Amino acid sequence: MATPVLDKPAQDATASHLITITLRVRRFLPEVSDEVTWEDFALEIDPKERVLDALHKVKWEMDGTLTFRRSCAHGICGSDAMRINGRNRLACKTLIKDINPEKPITVEPIKGLAVLKDLVVDMEPFFQAYRDVMPFLVTKGNEPTRERLQSAEDRERFDDTTKCILCAACTSSCPVFWNDGQYFGPAAIVNAHRFIFDSRDEAGEQRLEILNDKDGVWRCRTTFNCTDACPRGIEVTKAIAEVKKALITRRY
Numbered sequence: 001m002a003t004p005v006l007d008k009p010a011q012d013a014t015a016s017h018l019i020t021i022t023l024r025v026r027r028f029l030p031e032v033s034d035e036v037t038w039e040d041f042a043l044e045i046d047p048k049e050r051v052l053d054a055l056h057k058v059k060w061e062m063d064g065t066l067t068f069r070r071s072c073a074h075g076i077c078g079s080d081a082m083r084i085n086g087r088n089r090l091a092c093k094t095l096i097k098d099i100n101p102e103k104p105i106t107v108e109p110i111k112g113l114a115v116l117k118d119l120v121v122d123m124e125p126f127f128q129a130y131r132d133v134m135p136f137l138v139t140k141g142n143e144p145t146r147e148r149l150q151s152a153e154d155r156e157r158f159d160d161t162t163k164c165i166l167c168a169a170c171t172s173s174c175p176v177f178w179n180d181g182q183y184f185g186p187a188a189i190v191n192a193h194r195f196i197f198d199s200r201d202e203a204g205e206q207r208l209e210i211l212n213d214k215d216g217v218w219r220c221r222t223t224f225n226c227t228d229a230c231p232r233g234i235e236v237t238k239a240i241a242e243v244k245k246a247l248i249t250r251r252y
């Protein structure tokens, strides 16, 4: 069967949507050099596409060595957090038209974690802090034969913090975390909050004691960077404040 060919006017109409942008990417290729460089890529793209699409275009059509993480491409897996024009965002949720495409668009790795290659950082310290707060339901006694009941009001208390996708945009936008990677960071506290305020959980005290540490919640300076950075719209600073309050009052 003959391959259908678009007629000329239709092709032109499609092309007319394209604009030329410059993607300015911070490069680090340890197998080539220890030096960090910036590299510009000029490409044509529909402004309604995302920064992730622009990165794919570079990788697939211009330079296959460009390295970055991504999986779902729809804001769910949390793997493509990066600094775009100096702000932490998910590349798959950032439209080209929304970030001033007339100027070079800078793309660099999130801060505070060691860069392994190009836009890929070592997430292990981030996930270690997450594991340290015991991000799972803890209950004692026999397992019930039916589901563990919870009122709508009790469920509402931790609804916001269930939305976390562990992208690290919050933790890697926190100046305390940049200066001292020992701080648990906002994401770990958000995930502790999710269980501390769950009426079915019985390890709230334990989690609060973990966060009462010198590297715990008291390191937070309430700069709100985390709340601004969160692509899920979680009120991160509020969640941290609620954990601080629970530590003082022991009521949660």
Ligand code: SF4
Binding pocket: 078, 163, 164, 165, 166, 167, 168, 169, 170, 171, 186, 187, 190, 229, 230, 231, 232, 233, 234, 236
């Ligand atoms: S709280 Fe928001 S910014 Fe932080 S890891 Fe979770 S989803 Fe990402």
Ligand code: FES
Binding pocket: 069, 070, 071, 072, 073, 074, 075, 076, 077, 078, 079, 080, 081, 090, 091, 092, 093
């Ligand atoms: S690729 Fe999954 S959140 Fe962006």
